[in-house]
Amino acid sequence: MAKFFGVVIDEKRLAAIKGTPLEEKVEPIFGGALKRLVIEVPDDLAQKTIDQFTKARFDARGFIEETPAAFKRLVFKKIVELKSMGPEVIEKALAELDSIKDEIAKESQELPIPDIDISDILELQKNPVQKPA
Amino acid sequence: MPEVRIKTLPPPHGGKLVERVVRDPQMARKLMEKCSAVYDIKPTLFKGNPVRNVYREIMSVCYGFFSPVEGSMTKAELESVLERRRLLSGWVFPYPILFDISEEDFKKLGVGAGDWLLLRLKGEPFAILEIEEVYEIVPGDVAVRVFGTPEKNPEVVKVPFDQKHTGYNIYCSLNPIILAGKYTIINEPKFRPPFDRFWYPPKRAREEFEKRGWTTVIAHQTRNVPHTGHEALMKQAAYIGDIKPCDGIVVNAIVGAKRIGDFPDEAIVEGHEMIHLAGYIKPERHLVTFTLWDMRYGNPIESLIHAVIRQNMGISFHMFGRDHAALGEYYDIYATQILWSKGIPSFGFDGPPYEVDGGFYIRPQNIAEFWYCPKCLEFAYSDNCNHKGIYSRYSGSFIRGLINEGVMPPPQIYRPEVYKVVVKWWQKFGYPFNNEKYLKEREERLEIDLPHMELPAHLKK
Numbered sequence: 001m002a003k004f005f006g007v008v009i010d011e012k013r014l015a016a017i018k019g020t021p022l023e024e025k026v027e028p029i030f031g032g033a034l035k036r037l038v039i040e041v042p043d044d045l046a047q048k049t050i051d052q053f054t055k056a057r058f059d060a061r062g063f064i065e066e067t068p069a070a071f072k073r074l075v076f077k078k079i080v081e082l083k084s085m086g087p088e089v090i091e092k093a094l095a096e097l098d099s100i101k102d103e104i105a106k107e108s109q110e111l112p113i114p115d116i117d118i119s120d121i122l123e124l125q126k127n128p129v130q131k132p133a
Numbered sequence: 134m135p136e137v138r139i140k141t142l143p144p145p146h147g148g149k150l151v152e153r154v155v156r157d158p159q160m161a162r163k164l165m166e167k168c169s170a171v172y173d174i175k176p177t178l179f180k181g182n183p184v185r186n187v188y189r190e191i192m193s194v195c196y197g198f199f200s201p202v203e204g205s206m207t208k209a210e211l212e213s214v215l216e217r218r219r220l221l222s223g224w225v226f227p228y229p230i231l232f233d234i235s236e237e238d239f240k241k242l243g244v245g246a247g248d249w250l251l252l253r254l255k256g257e258p259f260a261i262l263e264i265e266e267v268y269e270i271v272p273g274d275v276a277v278r279v280f281g282t283p284e285k286n287p288e289v290v291k292v293p294f295d296q297k298h299t300g301y302n303i304y305c306s307l308n309p310i311i312l313a314g315k316y317t318i319i320n321e322p323k324f325r326p327p328f329d330r331f332w333y334p335p336k337r338a339r340e341e342f343e344k345r346g347w348t349t350v351i352a353h354q355t356r357n358v359p360h361t362g363h364e365a366l367m368k369q370a371a372y373i374g375d376i377k378p379c380d381g382i383v384v385n386a387i388v389g390a391k392r393i394g395d396f397p398d399e400a401i402v403e404g405h406e407m408i409h410l411a412g413y414i415k416p417e418r419h420l421v422t423f424t425l426w427d428m429r430y431g432n433p434i435e436s437l438i439h440a441v442i443r444q445n446m447g448i449s450f451h452m453f454g455r456d457h458a459a460l461g462e463y464y465d466i467y468a469t470q471i472l473w474s475k476g477i478p479s480f481g482f483d484g485p486p487y488e489v490d491g492g493f494y495i496r497p498q499n500i501a502e503f504w505y506c507p508k509c510l511e512f513a514y515s516d517n518c519n520h521k522g523i524y525s526r527y528s529g530s531f532i533r534g535l536i537n538e539g540v541m542p543p544p545q546i547y548r549p550e551v552y553k554v555v556v557k558w559w560q561k562f563g564y565p566f567n568n569e570k571y572l573k574e575r576e577e578r579l580e581i582d583l584p585h586m587e588l589p590a591h592l593k594k
Contacts, residue, residue: 006531008540029525031507033543034535055394057530060456060466065530066394069538108568112539113560118553121407129409129416132329133337 003046004063005090007076009035016080025085039075039085049090052097053104069111070103139349139375142339142447143494147201147224150335150445154195154318158586161319164261165589168251170242172234174259176390176576177427179302182569183576189389189425190230191252191260195318196334198424198442204315205232208268211311215278217481218437223491227437228429229275232262232316233308239267250312251592257583258320265314276304280431280463286479289433289468298460299392300429322581328388331402333422338383338446341420347380349373351450351498352443354458355386356428358396358404358555360546362503362527364413365512370452370498383420383448385439388580389427392460394533395567398423398580400558404551411550422446425580430460433472437486444495452498473497503527505545536565 007013009026014035017023026035041049046064050056055066074096078089155161177185193199201224206214211229213221220226234242244250250262280301281290294301324332333341342350353367371379384405388398396404402423409416424442429435435458436451443451457469465471474497476482476489486492506513506524518524527546535542542552559565567575 008535008538010540028507030505030543030545031510031525033545034540057461059528059530061526061528061531063528063531065528065534066537067534069534072534072538107537109570110563111537111559111565113563114539114541114556116541116553116556118557118560121410121550121553121557124407124410124550125403128330128406130330130406130421132324132326133332 001062002043003041003058004061005039005041005046005049005075006036006063007039007072007079009037013076020083022079022083022085037079037085039079039087039089041087041090045087045090049094052094068100068104068107070100070107071097074100137375139449141348142342142350143444143449145197145200145335146441146444146493147222149201150197151194151200151203152197152336153203153316154321156321161258161586162589164249164317164319165251165258165592168249168261168589168592170244170248171251171253171588171592172238172242173253177233177303177306179306183572184299184306184390185303185427186390186576186579187232188254188259188579189427191316191318192322192425193442194230194316195260196336197445198335199226199230199438200335200441200445202226202230204230205262205311205313206230207266207313208311210313211270211275215275218434219481219491225437225486225489225491225493226441227431227434228279229304231270231307232312232314233270234310234312235308236310238308239310244312251588255579255583258586258588259322259583260316260318260320262312262316263314264312268311268313269309270307270311272305272307272309275307276301279304279429280434281480286477288477288479289465289471290463291465292463294463298430298463300431300460303427303429320583320586322583324581325578327399327403328423328580331386331406331421331423333420333446335445335447338422342381342447345381345417349375349379349450350381350383350448351379351452352439352446352448352495353382353384353452354439355384355401355405356391356395356458357529358400359408359551360527360529360532360542361505361512361544361548364408364548365503366452366454366500368414369514370450370500373450373498379450381418381420382414383422383443383446385443385446386421386423387426387428388423389425390572390576391428391567393567393569393572396533396555396565397558397562397567397571397575399561400555400565403557404554407548407550407554411548413548428458430458432457432459432464433468433477433480436469436472440486440493440495444493448495450496450498452500454500455502470497470499473499533566
């Protein structure tokens with residue numbers, strides 16, 4: 001059974017494929033809260049992809065997950081370059097893996113912390129219902 | 134007429150709660166006098182990374198989570214557990230509980246059957262092991278027998294276990310010498326925040342349930358920060374109850390060494406707490422707790438240790454979902470539900486674990502799955518919603534992938550307050566998930582601190 005590789009499409013990525021046939025392939029998920037493109041990946045190529053990354057795995061939906069964000073960016077770049085949603089996109093991305101090795105290594109050590117205000121939850125935690133024993 | 138109301142909490146597994154914690158310092162000193170050697174507890178390493186610390190098992194034994202187990206298993210007990218998932222007393226128990234040391238350490242200690250060994254943790258006396266038997270194991274063989282094989286357990290095991298499975302690696306990485314005997318904690322540890330407010334060992338959990346007037350309680354097993362699918366599962370599974378839905382929903386997180394890429398335990402327990410702090414479930418009905426255990430990811434086998442733990446805590450029902458406590462595709466995704474609906478004979482269960490001799494009072498609530506359906510406009514249960522092709526299935530890996538890419542999960546997936554808890558610990562540790570740095574530092578710091586306690590003179594040499 002084939003596996004799948006999903007690429008989340010944010011506004012920036014959507015702009016990059018605007019007006020191309022790829023745009024029609026964007027599908028909404030979670031009621032439209034997110035958008036994605038899905039590549040169908042043959043089993044052997046899917047396994048080859050998993051084998052490249054220590055954390056990568058197939059999830060219960062049959063998706064290749066927990067690949068580095070740098071790899072997902074590279075896959076999207078290849079989608080745009082090749083104007084394709086075929087497995088060759090993954091093949092090309094894997095062939096260029098060396099070009100993102102440093103990014104991948106850095107990503108396993110640090111990820112930019114989101115700039116969001118968390119003061120409301122710190123306030124809620126000031127007086128927790130459950131107290132230390 | 135059969136009794137409809139559930140008026141009492143279930144009895145402990147094995148009939149009596151184990152509690153082997155000495156709180157009187159004088160008694161502790163007397164017990165230490167009887168020890169002939171001191172051993173500093175070391176983590177179990179796989180390829181240099183900590184995958185287990187036996188201290189967590191000692192805690193779970195001595196505080197009664199694993200009742201009726203009282204210590205490291207003898208050879209006969211180990212064989213019984215591996216062969217039929219039963220203790221020698223006949224009570225169901227799924228996993229070997231073992232105190233393992235290297236041959237080199239064993240020679241240095243010079244101890245044998247009949248000796249008492251003082252176990253030191255973070256440089257302080259922690260517990261005593263009354264050595265009853267010393268024997269050898271072949272760790273790889275134990276690992277294979279723990280999890281099963283496609284040949285021996287064809288009902289649920291799909292492929293042989295290998296080094297991509299964390300639980301398998303734990304057993305493969307054990308030292309070959311086993312010291313069997315009872316544990317006693319003699320220096321009660323103090324939990325570090327945030328774990329301190331979630332520490333409800335069985336005795337305290339039962340007291341808390343009674344204080345709250347709960348007689349029907351359902352357990353939610355977790356190793357994850359809760360997404361809205363988990364929340365829907367908790368709320369809807371809790372309708373089981375008796376003449377009304379369950380009085381209480383208890384989240385019991387498994388805290389210990391985890392795989393790289395999982396969320397830190399701090400974010401997991403606080404993420405669940407946020408469900409009641411932010412009002413999504415009333416705090417009067419929701420209790421967040423944890424058990425110290427280095428997850429073996431054993432799906433049906435793990436579900437049995439969950440049943441042991443939660444029944445000992447006084448919990449009446451247990452939610453079991455798809456891929457329960459699983460990792461990879463080694464087991465059938467519904468292996469736990471097969472066990473808890475008809476049994477798995479090759480693992481020693483001709484019927485479900487609540488129907489076999491030595492089994493459980495706790496009852497399963499086998500749940501298929503929840504997904505987000507844009508037509509139902511809700512977190513729909515898979516046995517209800519028939520809107521094929523438009524619903525979105527939850528996936529923890531997918532959500533972690535979003536976070537990894539810097540995308541804030543939408544409220545359809547994560548409550549915003551829960552996501553902010555993830556960010557809080559991300560700020561603290563510099564990373565949202567377990568990485569090698571976190572796991573190593575965590576293993577040095579552990580979840581506890583130990584008060585200073587003087588060693589007896591004869592052990593200072």
